[in-house]
Amino acid sequence: MNVTERPRAILFDLDDTLWPIAPVIAEAETTLHAWLATHAPKVAQAFSIEELRARRMALLAAEPHYHLDLGKLRRAALEAAFAHAGEDLAHIDGAMQHFFAARNAVKPYDDVLPGLLHLADRLTLGAVTNGNADLEVIGIAHHFKVALAASHFGKAKPDPAIFLAACDALGVAPRHAVYVGDDLRLDVEGAQKAGLRAVWMNRTGSNAHVELGIAPDAICSSFEELIAWLEQQLSD
Template sequence: MNEIQSPNERPHAILFDLDDTLWPIGPVIAEAELTLHAWLAEHAPKVAQAFTIEEMRARRMALLAADPAHHLDLAKLRRAALQAAFEHVGEDLAHVDGAMTHFHSARNTVKLYDDVLPGLLRLSDKVILGSVSNGNADLEVIGLAHHFKVSLAASRFGIAKPDPAIFLAACEALGVAPRQAVYVGDDLRLDVEGAQKAGLRAVWMNRTGSNAHVDMGIAPDAICSSFDELIAWLEQQLAD
C-alpha cells in the first residue's frame, strides 16, 4: 500500500467502481461476445454470417465515435449496433431483444476477485458502502446489491464519471459530505481524478503494480493492490 496524501476527516462512506475493481471485466466481455455470436448463428444466422465478432465491435466503435453520448449507456450502444446489423442484412428485428437478453446474462457472469466478498463484509462493519459505475453490471443478478446502500449507474443517472455530479449525487444519497467519502476505482482519470475533483478522497485500486499515476500527474490519496491493503488504510484513517 502506498499512501500519497493525508486525509483531513474520518471516512464515513466508501464508494466503489465495479468493472476491473471488484472483478476483471475483459474476460467476461470477451466470453459474452463469443457466446452472443454463437446465439446469433442459431437465431439470426444472416447477422452471424455477415459479421465477425471483431467486425461487430468495429461497428459499435464507429457508432460511439459518431455519437459520444453512447458512453452513458453501453448496453444502448450495443443494441443500436445490433439493430443496424440486423437491418443491414435483412434479419428479423424481433430477435434483437433475445440477443440483448443473452448478452446481459453473459455479461453479468462475473468472477469476483478473491478478496472482494470478504473485504466488503469487513468494510460494512466500519463504514457505509455504495457504488458508482459507468458500466452496465447488474448487482442484483451478480448477487452483490445487498452490500451497497446506494448504487448509481451512469446509464440511469444520465451523467457519467468523471463528471462530479454523479459522485456528489451518491454522497447526497448516502447522507455524507464529499469530504467524508472515499471512492475506490481502477481508472486514474474516471475514478481517482473524477472523485477528487468532486471533493472526495480517492483510492486507486492498482492490482498490477502500475506506475501510470506518475506519468499522468495524478496523486491518489492512497494506492492499494488488494482489499486487505484498502482495509488497512481505512483503519488507519479511522484511528487518526
C-alpha cells in the same frame, strides 16, 4: 486528521475494481455470436465478433452520448447490423437478454467479498459505475446502500455530479467519503475533483499515475491494503 474528516462512507467502481471485466465481455461476445448463428444467422454470417465490435466502436465515436449507456450502444449497433444483414429485428430483444446474462457472469476477485463484509461493519458502502453490471443479478446488491449507474443518472464519471449524487444519497459530505476505482482519470481524478478522497485500486503494479500526473490519496493492490489504509484513516 480532524475527527470530522474521518471516512463515513466508501464508494466503489465495479468493473476491473471488484472483478476483471475483459474476459467476461470476451466470453459474452463469443456466446452472443453463437446465439446469433442459431437465431439470427444472417447477422452471424455477415459479421464476425471483431467486425461487430469495430462497428460498435465506430458508432460510439460518431455518437459519444452512448458513453452514458453502453447497453443502448450495443443495442443500437446490433440493430444497425440486423438491418444491414436483412435479419428480423424481432430477435434483438433475445440477443440483448442473452448478452446481459453472460455479461453479468462475473467472478469477483478473491479478496472482494470478504473485504466488503469487513468494511460494512465500519462504513456505509455504495457503488458508482459507468458500466451496465446488474448487482441484483450478480448477487451482491445487498452489500451496497446506494448504487448509481451513469445510464440511469444521466451523467457519467468523471463528471462530479454523479459522485456528489452518490454522497447525497448516502447522507454524507464528499469530504467524508472515499471512492475506490481502477481508472485514474474517471475514478481517481473524477472523485477528487468532486471533493472525495480517492484510492487507486492498482492490482497490476502500474506507474501510470506518475505519467499522468495524478496523485491518488492511496494506492492499493488488494482489499487487504485498502482495509489497512482505511483503518489508519479511521484511527487518526
